[in-house]
Amino acid sequence: MNSGFKATFKYHPLTPERWQDFEQLFGERGACGGCWCMWWRLKRSDFDKQKGDGNKKAMRVLVNSGKIPGIIAYQESEPIGWCSVGPRENFSALERSRILKPVDQQPVWSIVCFFVNKNFRNRGFSTRLINAAKEFVQQNGGKILEAYPVEPKKGRTADVFVYTGLASAFRKAGFTEVVRRSETRPIMRFYL
Numbered sequence: 001m002n003s004g005f006k007a008t009f010k011y012h013p014l015t016p017e018r019w020q021d022f023e024q025l026f027g028e029r030g031a032c033g034g035c036w037c038m039w040w041r042l043k044r045s046d047f048d049k050q051k052g053d054g055n056k057k058a059m060r061v062l063v064n065s066g067k068i069p070g071i072i073a074y075q076e077s078e079p080i081g082w083c084s085v086g087p088r089e090n091f092s093a094l095e096r097s098r099i100l101k102p103v104d105q106q107p108v109w110s111i112v113c114f115f116v117n118k119n120f121r122n123r124g125f126s127t128r129l130i131n132a133a134k135e136f137v138q139q140n141g142g143k144i145l146e147a148y149p150v151e152p153k154k155g156r157t158a159d160v161f162v163y164t165g166l167a168s169a170f171r172k173a174g175f176t177e178v179v180r181r182s183e184t185r186p187i188m189r190f191y192l
Helices: 003-008 016-026 030-034 044-049 053-064 092-096 125-139 167-172
Strands: 009-013 070-075 078-087 109-116 144-147 176-180 186-191
Touching (some): 109 125, 125 144
Antiparallel strands (some): 009 070
């Protein structure tokens, strides 16, 4: 990672004023196959029905409602990364998951998804986004930040399968594992 990258990194919450940056980053395909970062927010049947333009419209409605669904990272003025972060209750799919069900009754914020411009992948950028998310959550009163990364059994995993991040990046950002109900999917936390 060069020093220019470090010096110019910044992030901003996704607000209506930054919608065009979000569209630019996600591209015509909506990041991964028309997701538009709605996977964790909907029932699977609803997600599948509105894949593509429907998910894009749903995210736009969410952003225009005044809710902040995550943060966008920038290099200079170019949007280069996304981290979906918010109170756990914003992500209904977590409640339906057998392996990602709540650890306890404490209120937590959750990091559920990343999307990074392909030119910035494999450069330690996820850890920078995680640290930005920690700052964002703390500024918004969160005390516990939770994540659901992938811990591959061996070797490299294709980018499309690590949209929740890699456990190694979360460890670098100071997260610790609190429970593991699946061989490859720890639940990790950072206490703010």
